[in-house]
Amino acid sequence: MKTWTLTESDIDRIALGAGILGTGGGGNPYLGSLMTKAQLRLGRTIRMIRPADLDPGAQVLALGGIGAPTVGIEKMEEGDEGVRVLRAIEKFAGRPVDAVIADEIGGSNGLAPMITAAKLGLPVVDADGMGRAFPEVQMTTFFIHGQASQPAALADALGNVLIVTAATSPEMLETLMRAGTVAMGCTAHMSTAPMTGDFVRRYGVPHTVSQAWTLGDTVMAARAAKTDPVAAILRRAGGTSLLHGKVTDIARRIDTGFVRGNLTVTGLEDCAGRSLTIDIQNEYLVAREAGSILAMVPDLICICDSETGRPVTTEELRYGLRISVIAIPAPALLRSAKALRSVGPRAFGYDFDFVPLGVPTEAPPVAAYQEPEPAKTSTQRHVQSGGLS
Amino acid sequence: MTGLLRIGVDVGGTNTDAALLRGTEVLATVKTATTADVTGGVAAAIRAVLAAEGMTGTAVGAVMIGTTHFLNALVERRHLQRTGVLRLCGRATRALPPMIDWPDDLRGLIDGGAFLVDGGVNYDGAPIAPLGHKAIREACRTWRAAGIGAVAICSVFALVDARMEEDAAAIVAEELPGAAISLSHRIGRTGLLQRESAAILNASLHRIGQETVAAFRAAFAGLGLTCPLYLTQNDGTLMSADYAERFPVFTIASGPTNSMRGAAFLTGLSDAAVIDIGGTTTDIGVLVGGFPRSRSEGAVIAGVRTNFRVPDVFSFGLGGGSLVRLDGGLRIGPDSVGFHLPHKAICFGGDTLTATDIAVAAGLVTLGDPSRLKQLDAGMVRAALARMKADVEAVLDQMKPGPEPIPTVLVGGGSVLIDGLLDGTSQSLRPDHFGSANAIGAAIAQVSGEVDSVVSLEGRSREAALEGVVAEARRRAVEAGAAEATVTLAEIDETPLSYLPGNAIRITAKVVGELVA
8 A cells, every 4th residue: 555654844845735725714734733743853654545545444533623723822732632532532432543634634733633643653544524624623524424423532731531422413512522622721632433444535535635735845846946836836736816916905803703804805917907805704715806706615715925825814914915816626525515505605604505616626646655665674763863852 | 301311322234323312302323333242333333422412421311222232142143041941831732842943053052951840821820730849949950960050931821820930930049049030921922832932042142131231331331421221122112221131032123123213203203104225125114103013923033933023024125235237127136235335336436336326326315426427327217216116115015004195204324215205105204314213213212011911801800901911011111111100001902812711811011101210
């Protein structure tokens, strides 16, 4: 089976790409990338596997962070939270976990399973349940397609673990998990119910870690060559340019725990004379021009700094920022009638139906996937050299 | 401080500027060369500005110095003190040990051993673990054996409850008498890793802080100055020399701030864009309520991420010494002849076409020998002026708070390059003494106190919480040298925290006051 062993520079690329796929939300991957790279420096390895290579009967566990971002940057992780979550689920389910996966590739959660994978020597599946970022736990292709609501688990930095053994709906599970998170000091590591390899092969959004890597690599290569990073993204990763211009108006407020607002971008250069407004609900949801909608959720509306290609989150928006707005087609799994009930415009309170922009193409796995080396000597040498730090 | 005779000094990379003020009247300004030891140039500038008015040092009531000396120490990796780090965190935060994102060489110079011990609180103030007294004493013994004389202490959510940092400091002071101790809650904002890094940087600069202040004091004695000495901080306000010894890191981004504060003073404008054009670079920033607008993201200092609030300034390579090239299309900068301008520019008898030559050829300023520029094509001169103006306008538009035209102040020696009203502005002012706005900004600086805190409103009113934060800010302003009666509230901001229960809010407050006379 081909695997992809991550290096520190791979982590930097994945973090940058995960930021772009965060569509303005999802949290900053910076601390997560530091934690993940620290694991590699200890001599541990992170192996990615393609979803198609999963054994149909394998147990796959989705891991991620939950809580208030302001708390997460102050009371950071201890490091073993994911391990405790995983062990608790294994004990409850009575069988071992074979691989881990992210629920949400966009933002900080895209890297979350990797620390646990490094510690336990488990592979990470190159797929996720969103192909982007969404604000709530149940907005995954896994829940949309019938993932069980239990068991689910939470662990904090101090050693507390909470298991939900029954929840009457995915929404009730979200409520219970939030309450548990508050009791744990507003930051915790979580997992939803284990899934089979067959289920993840069918309902996981494939190769989204590869997609994040490709986006990050494209931007870094363009920066190094001093060429236009946004044009490079469109060339290599697909998508549609909606507008490039500058932010001319921004209104934001906190409403029932979520950031809401809207943003106006005025076109520059070949886009001069045009103007775009974008609705924000934690993420960028709907882009309009002259009264007509150009792109809408679940299609990805990504905003990058025009000069550096750096993803621009909703908190960072301010007047005068030079940005490029691009739309990337949502994965086919998010565009089905069934999925749109959970993640389409109406699920976010809009009174219109989803109109797709562009044709989704499945992201290919990166070229770095290789058959494992036959001998174990190289791995051992890596452990020894890394063990010095 | 009406009538108080003050000297402001700004130490730049090339020039040291000094300004002598009585009350709000600028009596004299001078420019001297910056010296390698900093103190020599400062003394020369003060001597020159006093001589310009025929005054002696004894008449001076206060001296304010803006210097990038401590930043240079970090950038050049010199005179840094090895620092022990104490993180009060219990089991939390251990996935990211102290200094994990530092450049290896700087960490190698400063890291004196880090210990993660019991302590810290949650966002609501509930302890994560009781303070680990025994572990702290053990850490001190290790540092003592290694000869460590500086310690940074950082507790989880120290901005919610700072008592554990203070208790830990008392233990360290007992075990390591004379050690320089930096507490994170006095230095940075929410965001543990960045606040901790800022506290470590501060501790590592303690010795050079003491040495520099001592050198300034010695130089002052030689000049017959008997008045108090102040240093300017990142936000354009002052700290007393004693305070600067303890918080050297607060001077690190003071450079652009002084020019902007000087621009506000010289024009009387409190909300305006400031364009500071020097010999090599142009800095554009925005004044809000008389103070520079801060950047939303923290400053990266010598490769270390911190969360200091520093002025939101955009710098680019345009200045009086910028090279003007004509081969292959008109290009201006970003490289500059820098301090060689007085002999390299064509108008000064040199052979290099510079932005200053363009301004002289266009008649915007009279310098050197304008007849040497007669062969310049008038169309090219117009095009070069238009290009420089357009470059400034493009950055100005990014920095403006909104689409409405705003007043603009041009300062710095290179500001003569800009002619006429800039696009997007309601007026463009170039006040008297525009070349020394930085030194004047230092001279007129006030004293501030600032607090950033996360407060739970369970069991206390919002008003009581706000009052508590403002009272602490006032206490800090007075500690830094403000006259208590003059202290007023400059900024207060409350932010409800997303995903947090119990009405937790983050309150930041800043007060400013006049110097104690």
